[in-house]
Amino acid sequence: MISIKDLSFSWPDGTRAIERITLAVAKGSSVGIVGANGAGKSTLVNHLNGYFLAQEGSISIGGTVVSKKNLDRIHKMVGLLFQNPDDQLFTARLYDDVAFGPQNLGMDRGKIAALVEERLRELNLWELRDKPPAHLSQGQKRFASFAAVLVMNPEVLVMDEPTADLDPKNRRKLINLVNGLGITKITVSHDLDFVWDTCQRVCIMNQGRMVEEGATRDILSNRALLEANSLELPLRLQR
Numbered sequence: 442m443i444s445i446k447d448l449s450f451s452w453p454d455g456t457r458a459i460e461r462i463t464l465a466v467a468k469g470s471s472v473g474i475v476g477a478n479g480a481g482k483s484t485l486v487n488h489l490n491g492y493f494l495a496q497e498g499s500i501s502i503g504g505t506v507v508s509k510k511n512l513d514r515i516h517k518m519v520g521l522l523f524q525n526p527d528d529q530l531f532t533a534r535l536y537d538d539v540a541f542g543p544q545n546l547g548m549d550r551g552k553i554a555a556l557v558e559e560r561l562r563e564l565n566l567w568e569l570r571d572k573p574p575a576h577l578s579q580g581q582k583r584f585a586s587f588a589a590v591l592v593m594n595p596e597v598l599v600m601d602e603p604t605a606d607l608d609p610k611n612r613r614k615l616i617n618l619v620n621g622l623g624i625t626k627i628t629v630s631h632d633l634d635f636v637w638d639t640c641q642r643v644c645i646m647n648q649g650r651m652v653e654e655g656a657t658r659d660i661l662s663n664r665a666l667l668e669a670n671s672l673e674l675p676l677r678l679q680r
């Protein structure tokens with residue numbers, strides 16, 4: 442479903458953020474991407490819906506190359522949840538942020554209203570629908586971003602630090618929600634217990650490179666491998 446080939450990216454100041462990344466993700470699978478701060482995870486996943494375009498190498502989603510001319514198709518297929526919810530929410534009213542995507546697709550008004558209400562209720566945001574996103578708590582913003590992405594029914598869901606700011610109950614709710622979605626999923630997270638609970642495979646990034654890929658339980662129980670990449674065992678394996 443996702444094919445990344447030899448992808449590299451440099452920032453304008455010359456920082457080489459990712460270096461020759463190659464990765465294939467099967468349709469319907471769930472893959473975690475882990476690594477220390479600055480490893481290049483966000484830079485990598487921000488390429489998946491065309492937010493960044495490939496400088497070197499290429500990406501395709503469901504056979505469609507991620508390029509300027511295919512952006513409309515890519516946006517319909519790939520929902521990207523930014524690490525910072527403030528990058529996601531930009532209208533003056535939560536409801537409008539969630540309705541924005543479907544409206545852009547020219548969907549029927551009645552259908553949009555039903556879809557938006559369903560998503561807002563599912564994420565306990567219905568009562569907050571008239572608030573400006575800027576006046577929501579961090580966790581509420583995180584769920585609001587989820588609503589805005591899920592309302593589009595993406596075929597691929599990319600999440601960058603989805604559990605940041607969530608209380609334990611909402612974190613559990615998110616695990617159940619994510620596991621109930623049969624679509625292709627990519628999750629970037631420092632919450633290795635969340636990755637353990639939601640991902641079949643895991644990739645480790647270190648200084649812009651993809652250094653290891655394998656089954657979640659093999660990778661995340663390998664203390665030496667994790668420590669060599671400035672990571673620690675999931676809490677459930679620490680004692």
Ligand SMILES: Nc1ncnc2c1ncn2[C@@H]1O[C@H](COP(=O)(O)OP(=O)(O)OP(=O)(O)O)[C@@H](O)[C@H]1O
Binds near residue numbers: 457480484
């Ligand atoms: N606007 C920018 N200009 C220059 N360098 C940048 C810019 N944004 C990020 N970087 C650099 O790119 C590299 C990768 O950053 P990135 O945000 O992808 O890391 P990350 O793995 O997502 O880290 P974190 O776990 O902290 O979110 C870092 O070295 C960072 O300093």
Ligand SMILES: [Mg+2]
Binds near residue numbers: 482483484524601
């Ligand atoms: Mg990041």
